[in-house]
Amino acid sequence: MTAPSTEALHQPEPVEGRLLRNVCGLFVTGVTVITSGAEGSSEGTTVNSFTSVSLDPPLVLFCLHKESRLRAVVDESGSFVVNFLSGPQEPLARAFAGRGTAAITDVKHHRSADGMPVLSDALAFLACRLVSEFDGGDHTIFLGQVVELGVPREHQEPLIFFRGSLGALEEEPRGVHPIFDG
Template identity: 35%
Template sequence: MTPFTAEPEPLAMRRCIGRFLTGVAVVTADDGQEQAGMTINSLTSISLDPPIVMISLNFDTRTGDAIETSDRYALSILSSKQEAVARQFASRGGERFADGSFDTTPSGLPVIRDALSQLDCRVVEKHTIGDHRVFFGQVEHCRDRDGSGLSFNAGRFGAFKDFGHEPVRGTREDMR
């Protein structure tokens, strides 16, 4: 364990918080001129009824600008077979929608085909906090499939592997 760092710089903060293992999603938006999309792991489920999710995007992202303009976004929760998609949508520059297969949400946004879940969201609240913009989205449509999720931990991608124990009560598996 390292010593405690007081008032951590971005690098120390990224290293410490990056040890929180997350899933990986792609958020997509359209400002009416062009499609934008980026890889995120800041996706959090906020409320089930009404269904609200939250994402946090760095201030200088094109996708954040497109969401600001359109007040809509779509989410694709990636499977463990989609590391290449996660890398493609995190790269600076380059045409992100050139290769790959996409579906379209009921609101008309592109989503990643073969993702584990696809959600169509309307922004209901937004905040600027620190160097990020936080968008709360009401989920208007969603669908999913079975499969193992892509994981991200300490800067590396991996796959979630369960212990084979009983599902936890109150989880999605339990509600089937």
């Protein structure tokens, strides 16, 4: 039996993909389901590569693998919804992950003002108009302007992704501390 190494991990170029994935897995992210499409042709997929970009104008982004089935739906509709999941929605996150995913029609949902599917039991949602797309290697980066938002489940804990696992926060934050954007 060997003792665990106390030496810090360090890898110079070229960076190996699996190791990059493991290191990035140490960054805690929220879990979302991105939905898009008109009635009868709606799709959704689980995504944790989401971030807010700007408050004025209100912009957000997310990334999709270039072979994602949702990519063509977002391109065709020109809109998408970011559905923030709560801790108890881990089964929903799993249902929308992978190639053979849940159908929007199998999940309680309603339509945004511009007709995009919103998961009704989501912690919160942002309905967005597609502004631009950027090449991101094996992914496409989608930039959207927020045109509608809602918080139907305000007092629930978010679903998070850490070290390759989904889970809820274990305790509530103790206080509000400002985050300074410099």
